[in-house]
Amino acid sequence: MPSKEDELLWQRYIDSHDPIGKEAIVRRYLPLVKYVVARMAVAPPSGxxxxxxxxxxxxxxxxxxxxxxxxxxxxxxxxxxxxxxxxVLDELRKCDWFSRTGREKLQRLEKATERLLVQGISLDDETLKNELDIDDRSYREMLELASRGYMVSLDEVMALEEGDVQKGDLLADPGLSAQEMLERKEDIERVVSVLEKLPERERLVVSMYYLEELTLKEIGLVLGVTESRVSQIHGKAISTMKSRLKTRG
Incomplete structure (x- = not known):
């Protein structure tokens, strides 16, 4: 629920729509912008x-x-x-921040994951490396690339844990029709279902990152592994979820 101060801030702006009122709201929520940007874990392009x-x-x-x-x-x-x-993502795409080589590697990872899923084969690291026909170092680099490159967030999905108000917020968009809202709800439920099928460690990393809001470094301290290793686990988890969603259509 918004605080009384926030309610008054919005009411003043709605009543007047003056630039000063809008500026006050921007100042109030600028920390939210910084929070979202920090959690996207995106490296700014050169320049x-x-x-x-x-x-x-x-x-x-x-x-x-x-x-x-x-x-x-x-x-x-x-x-x-x-x-x-x-x-943020729209502007980064305009800058073509993710290299063609990077996109090609992610596509290789996705296709390999999808092939194994269709065949019902376990998605362990050794199986994926063999399917991709790459060495251990290249595989780790690919997973870290996936962790940075998949511009998806489970923040909206995890918010369902907070109850009906949050759930309503997720679907709230004045531009959505009733059918589109229903489809968005179904999409969220599909993601939750796929999340539950992840191996325990991958599910734990996703949970700590998106639910507990820990950084990759903090998760590494909890699990007793390096930040780089957490990034790899996160990348594999997101890659698997993305591929499962695609194969489920």
């Missing part, structure tokens, strides 16, 4: 830095402010997060 990503995210925040309807009773934070993240 850019963290502040550039925050600027992109702020554009998403402005869009969310313009589109938000407080009378619906939904949380602004949950409404804004996908738009903040989307604004």
């Amino acid at each position: 850019m830095d963290y502040e550039d990503l925050v600027s992109f995210g702020t554009m998403g925040l402005l869009d969310a402010i313009d589109r938000f309807e407080p009378e619906r009773g939904f949380s602004f934070q949950t409404f804004a997060v996908p738009r903040i993240r989307g604004a």
Whole structure:
């Protein structure tokens, strides 16, 4: 539930729609932009830095402010997060931040994972390495690439754990039809189902990262492994989930 202070902030802006009121809301939620950008674990392209990503995210925040309807009773934070993240990704795509070689490697990993899933073969590291016909070092590099390169987030999925209000927030978008809202709900349920099928360690990493909001470094300390190894586990988990969702159609 929004605080009384937030309610007053929004009410003043709705009543006047003046630039000063909008600026106050931007200042109030700028930490949310920085939080979202920090958790995306995206390395800025050459010539850019963290502040550039925050600027992109702020554009998403402005869009969310313009589109938000407080009378619906939904949380602004949950409404804004996908738009903040989307604004950052849109700008990164314009910069072609992910190299062609990187995309080709991810496609190889996805196709190999899908082939094994279709055959009902266990997705352990050795099996994947053999299927890809690469050595251990190349395999680890590919998983770290997957961890950075898959621009998906389970924040919305994990928010379902918080109850009906959060669930409503996830589906709240003035531009969605009833059919589109139903399809989004079904998509979320499919992701949850796939998440539950991950091996214990991969599920644990995903849970700690998205539910407990630990960094990869902090997860490494908990599991007694390096941050790089956590990145690899995370990459494999997301790759597997993505492939399972695709093969399930």
